Amino acid sequence: MDDVISNFDLVLQAFRLTIELFVVSGILSLIFGTALAAMRVGPVAVLARAGALYVALVRNTPLLIVFILATFGLPKLDVQLPFFVKGVIALTVYTSAFVCEAVRSGINSVPLGQAEAARATGLTFTQTMSNVVLPQALRAVVPPLTSTMIALAKNTSVGAVFGLFEATARMRYFSNNNASDRTLIFLTFALGYVIIVELISAAGLGLERRGRVAAR
Amino acid sequence: MTSVLFDAPGPATRRRHRMYSLLGTVLLLAAAGFVLWRLQETGQLAYELWEPFLTPSYMRALLVEGMLKTLQMAFGSVLLAVVFGLVFGVAKLSEHGWVRWPAFVVVEFFRAVPVLLLMFFIFLTYGAGEGGIGSYWSVVIALTLYNGAVLAEVFRAGVLAVPHGQAEAAYALGLRKSQVMTSVLLPQAVKIMLPAIISQCVVALKDTSLGYAILAPGLTEVGKSIFQEFSNQLQAAIVMAAMFITVNLLLSALATWVQRKLVGERKPLTVPMVGRDTSTAI
Numbered sequence: 419m420d421d422v423i424s425n426f427d428l429v430l431q432a433f434r435l436t437i438e439l440f441v442v443s444g445i446l447s448l449i450f451g452t453a454l455a456a457m458r459v460g461p462v463a464v465l466a467r468a469g470a471l472y473v474a475l476v477r478n479t480p481l482l483i484v485f486i487l488a489t490f491g492l493p494k495l496d497v498q499l500p501f502f503v504k505g506v507i508a509l510t511v512y513t514s515a516f517v518c519e520a521v522r523s524g525i526n527s528v529p530l531g532q533a534e535a536a537r538a539t540g541l542t543f544t545q546t547m548s549n550v551v552l553p554q555a556l557r558a559v560v561p562p563l564t565s566t567m568i569a570l571a572k573n574t575s576v577g578a579v580f581g582l583f584e585a586t587a588r589m590r591y592f593s594n595n596n597a598s599d600r601t602l603i604f605l606t607f608a609l610g611y612v613i614i615v616e617l618i619s620a621a622g623l624g625l626e627r628r629g630r631v632a633a634r
Numbered sequence: 635m636t637s638v639l640f641d642a643p644g645p646a647t648r649r650r651h652r653m654y655s656l657l658g659t660v661l662l663l664a665a666a667g668f669v670l671w672r673l674q675e676t677g678q679l680a681y682e683l684w685e686p687f688l689t690p691s692y693m694r695a696l697l698v699e700g701m702l703k704t705l706q707m708a709f710g711s712v713l714l715a716v717v718f719g720l721v722f723g724v725a726k727l728s729e730h731g732w733v734r735w736p737a738f739v740v741v742e743f744f745r746a747v748p749v750l751l752l753m754f755f756i757f758l759t760y761g762a763g764e765g766g767i768g769s770y771w772s773v774v775i776a777l778t779l780y781n782g783a784v785l786a787e788v789f790r791a792g793v794l795a796v797p798h799g800q801a802e803a804a805y806a807l808g809l810r811k812s813q814v815m816t817s818v819l820l821p822q823a824v825k826i827m828l829p830a831i832i833s834q835c836v837v838a839l840k841d842t843s844l845g846y847a848i849l850a851p852g853l854t855e856v857g858k859s860i861f862q863e864f865s866n867q868l869q870a871a872i873v874m875a876a877m878f879i880t881v882n883l884l885l886s887a888l889a890t891w892v893q894r895k896l897v898g899e900r901k902p903l904t905v906p907m908v909g910r911d912t913s914t915a916i
Contacts, residue, residue, distance in 0.1 A: 461643075461651055461654075462651060462654045462655050462658055463655060464655045464658040464659050464662070465654075465655075465658045468658070468662055474879075474883070475875075475879060478836070478840075478878060478879040478882035478883060478886075479840075479875045479878055479879060480840040480841070480843035480844075480854075480875075480878055481840070481843075482843040482844055482846055482854060483843060483854070483871050483874055483875050483878065486867060486870075486871040487868065487871045487872075487875075490861075490867035490868070490871070491867055491868040491871055494676060494678055494867060494868045495672045495673065495676050495678065495868075496672075496675075496676055568746075572746075572747075572748040572749075573748070574748075575748035575749075575750040575751055576750060576844070578750060578754075578847070579750075579844075579846065579847045585751075586748060586750050586751045586754065589751060589754060589755070590754045590758070593754065593755070593758045593759075594758070600755065600758060600759045601755075601759065604751070604755040604759075607751060608743070608746075608747045608751065611746060611747050611748060611751065612742075612743065612746045612747065615746040616746070
């Protein structure tokens with residue numbers, strides 16, 4: 419354990435990389451996932467089907483294989499990128515599919531009667547969307563999106579197998595060097611992940627509280 | 635939903651939608667064409683690189699030592715996880731704080747920690763070397779702990795989803811707490827939970843691939859030995875992905891069928907996320 423304490427900056431560095439991976443691929447997958455969801459609920463059949471195919475394929479593929487495709491596959495196509503970028507690509511490709519499903523289920527959770535009532539009172543499409551459907555959909559989207567982001571934070575650990583020295587890789591390194599303290603080392607790193615997960619969860623709860631309607 | 639948001643499209647809108655469709659098709663075809671062109675340019679479509687996956691002996695290795703082992707690990711860990719989940723899920727519903735709180739902490743911990751971190755820890759501490767449990771069981775135990783924690787939440791939510799009157803009626807008949815749980819609540823809850831348990835098999839199956847990191851047997855390990863021999867990483871990954879997708883789609887179809895058969899049109903069970911204080915939620 420002394421080794422970990424005296425090299426605590428390495429622990430922090432590793433978690434910094436974990437957080438960087440999470441933030442960059444989190445933002446990118448929110449953007450791509452929302453675009454995919456728009457494709458899936460939109461009126462253009464070709465795009466809706468392409469979106470559905472993408473989600474079905476990616477959701478059923480293990481993240482590890484997406485990582486193999488990004489880290490070993492891309493160089494085969496003469497695409498040379500740093501490990502960090504390849505990790506972000508793999509995580510974004512994978513998480514976008516889950517973000518898409520979360521957003522789509524949020525939009526679908528708004529009862530049909532809401533839109534019908536809005537149309538019946540004479541609101542236009544834009545008014546219906548901006549005043550009635552989207553405000554409700556956004557609230558419904560927060561909990562599943564929070565779960566998706568928590569999963570992403572944990573999934574950054576797969577980068578450890580593909581040349582990224584983030585928290586999980588650092589734990590393996592410390593465990594290899596300090597055989598007697600493995601449990602303590604594991605708990606130290608696990609605590610780091612627990613803190614990250616709880617922070618994301620608290621952020622999600624905060625968003626939910628802000629959007630909560632007083633009377634139901 | 636989308637149909638009530640706007641009036642039926644007129645000729646101009648229909649024309650616009652047709653244009654979007656055309657544009658979308660062209661873009662998608664262009665993207666697919668570009669990928670194929672890159673594959674061709676870099677010689678990735680060469681027959682030698684795909685040959686192993688058309689060779690019976692390699693395919694047998696992928697299916698028997700690969701997929702079968704992976705399925706074994708996944709189902710083994712889900713079975714153990716059901717036991718783990720049952721114990722901790724019921725413990726989380728206990729009226730005694732000293733039972734409820736430790737169960738809560740254990741479940742939250744294993745849900746919040748990445749499976750890979752857990753797998754490395756178990757493998758390095760108990761798995762590796764002589765007298766260790768080996769990589770196979772390291773994967774199974776790591777997956778059991780993670781999926782068990784998730785299933786504990788599922789069991790809890792399932793028991794809470796049984797209408798209140800059921801437990802009240804059972805108490806009114808004079809059944810004891812354990813009898814109410816085992817003969818009234820759990821049998822009804824299992825029906826509601828079965829689809830969620832099958833869906834969890836998909837998660838477990840995908841996560842067995844993480845055994846790659848600790849040299850555990852399974853599909854990814856066989857795939858790795860093939861791509862290290864033939865240097866066909868891209869092709870091997872595509873074939874493995876196709877195998878995973880096929881099995882997972884079959885499992886999902888089974889879950890949907892069970893849902894329709896046992897639960898009917900009711901909504902699938904929703905489980906609160908990690909970090910939510912479930913003792914007050916719901």
